[in-house]
Amino acid sequence: MKVVxxxxxxxxxxxxxxxxxNFHGYLTQKGTSYNAYxxxxxxxxxxxxxxxxxxxxxxxxxxxxxEPSKIDYVxxxxxxxxxxxxxxxxxxxxxxxxxxxSAAAEKEHKMHFDTxxxxxxxxxxxxxxxxxxxxxxxxxxPMVHWPDNMVTYCPEDKILFSNDAFGQHLASxxxxxxxxxxxxxxxxAKKYYANIVMPYSSQVVATLKAASSLDIRMIAPSHGLIWRxxxxxxxxxxxxxxxxxxxxxxxxxxxxMWGSTEKIAYAIRHAFEAKGYSYKFFDLKSNHISDxxxxxxxxxxxxxxxxTLNKNIMPSVAAMMTYIQGLICKGKKGILFGxxxxxxxxxxxxxxxxxxxxxxxxxxxxLNFVPKNEDLKKITEDLSAKL
Numbered sequence: 001m002k003v004v005x006x007x008x009x010x011x012x013x014x015x016x017x018x019x020x021x022n023f024h025g026y027l028t029q030k031g032t033s034y035n036a037y038x039x040x041x042x043x044x045x046x047x048x049x050x051x052x053x054x055x056x057x058x059x060x061x062x063x064x065x066x067e068p069s070k071i072d073y074v075x076x077x078x079x080x081x082x083x084x085x086x087x088x089x090x091x092x093x094x095x096x097x098x099x100x101x102s103a104a105a106e107k108e109h110k111m112h113f114d115t116x117x118x119x120x121x122x123x124x125x126x127x128x129x130x131x132x133x134x135x136x137x138x139x140x141x142p143m144v145h146w147p148d149n150m151v152t153y154c155p156e157d158k159i160l161f162s163n164d165a166f167g168q169h170l171a172s173x174x175x176x177x178x179x180x181x182x183x184x185x186x187x188x189a190k191k192y193y194a195n196i197v198m199p200y201s202s203q204v205v206a207t208l209k210a211a212s213s214l215d216i217r218m219i220a221p222s223h224g225l226i227w228r229x230x231x232x233x234x235x236x237x238x239x240x241x242x243x244x245x246x247x248x249x250x251x252x253x254x255x256x257m258w259g260s261t262e263k264i265a266y267a268i269r270h271a272f273e274a275k276g277y278s279y280k281f282f283d284l285k286s287n288h289i290s291d292x293x294x295x296x297x298x299x300x301x302x303x304x305x306x307x308t309l310n311k312n313i314m315p316s317v318a319a320m321m322t323y324i325q326g327l328i329c330k331g332k333k334g335i336l337f338g339x340x341x342x343x344x345x346x347x348x349x350x351x352x353x354x355x356x357x358x359x360x361x362x363x364x365x366x367l368n369f370v371p372k373n374e375d376l377k378k379i380t381e382d383l384s385a386k387l
Contacts, residue, residue: 003064004175006226007157007218009040013061015054016171023082023169025323026195026290030188031171034082035222037161038065039154042132043072046097047152047161048222052085059093068093073131076101077163078149079108083222088113100129102140105148123150125210139210141165143203145196151211158217165207166234168192168224178229185225189234192223193241194297195290198327204242208235244331246300253282253292254305255314260339260370261305267376268303268337268365271383277301284316289323296324296332302359303335308346313338321353330358335383337365344368362386 003011014035020028034050036058044066050058062068071094076084079101087109091097099109103122109115123129125140134156141149145164152161168188174180197204219227219234227234250272256262262283272279280295296302302324306317313321334354338346347366354361363386365379 001061003038003061006037006175006220006228007159010154010157010159011038011040011065012036012175012220012226013038013046013058013065014048015050015057015061016173017051017054018171026169026191027288028169030169032082032169032223033171035220035224035226037220038062038071039131039134040065041134043130044070045073045075045131045136046071046094047075048077048083048163049074049086049090051082052089055086055089058086059090069095071097073097073129074099075129075136075152075161076105076109077152077161078146078222079105079112080146081112083163084109084112091118102148102150104142105150108146108148125150139207141203141207143200144207145200151207153211153214153216155215158215160211160214160216160219162219162221164196164222165204166219166227166238167221170224172225175226176229177225177227177234180225182230182233185230186233186237188224189237190241190297191290191294193238194294194327198241198293198297201242201244204238208238208242241297245298246332247298248277249295249299250277250279250301250303251282251292251295251299252279252303252305253284253287253317253320254303254337255284255316256305256339257307257309257314258370260367261307261337263371263376264337264339264365264367264379265303265305267371267379268305268335268383270380271387272301274380274384275387277387284314284320289320292320293323293327299332301333301335301362303337304350304354305337306346306350307338308340308343311343311345313346313349317350321350321357324359325353325357332359334359334361335363335365336361337379339367339369339371341369 037047306313
């Protein structure tokens, strides 16, 4: 691929990963990109690198613009391996480069790689780096989503190199947000936020506040499309997501052995329908947890169902609730449901997950063996009364 000039003397030199489908448990059905940016100035500066298997491709793309050994600085906004995996290969060729990063990132580099011979320069919020016509400034964003994270701002070009913030796991031949469907990009940005950024929403709020004083005309993230036209749309979404704003929506997710729990799921769905709620209905035999959690992001209710299985719950539901536990969901309302044969243990197990996730259980329904029509009707009526 040819490099693309995103602003005068600033090039996108990152790579697309068209075939990745699993990003540590998060399904990436549309692939992803590992974005890196090359700034041509008196001091040539590379912002971030890429995942290790794409090291040579990154070097080849840099070479379309300049001999790699002429790079003066590598700004490392984040050390996670999809950002830094190429660094050992890269630094063999960038023999004169100084790595600019947070103090935490320097430590993490040394824990990840053999950094013998690497030169580091640590920065903190408010520090600037003069590279000639430009002076790059830095804003520490710890836990968005690692302790080492920071973003880099170029005031002369009004570009925020935003690291993982505002990203999407999306491989595309298009580079900018106005070259592809905004609905698609925002959907992938929502999934990215829900599965990666959501646990750190309070830190996102602080970051948005700190960045609000910057004059930003372009956001260049580490994954996905570059924002140059629809900045208000993505900033508005991040404000809503980080403040845990909900809509009148329920997520109903379950697994069922012989159909009893599924019947209860439909009874619960009927109650939400009757009260004018939108809803998402997920059988975990057919849906992945990373897609389910995306709809949980702005849902008012999360409804989870499982029968008792061997003194426990269905493995798919246990995985889902473990995933929820790691991501959210303080302040959300929860409904538990299921069926059992001789041991009603399912509710105890699921309740523990809700308690540890900060979800308030507002109703629970557990029926013995196969529900009768009158039992299902009572569930619909009871829940309708509670909504």
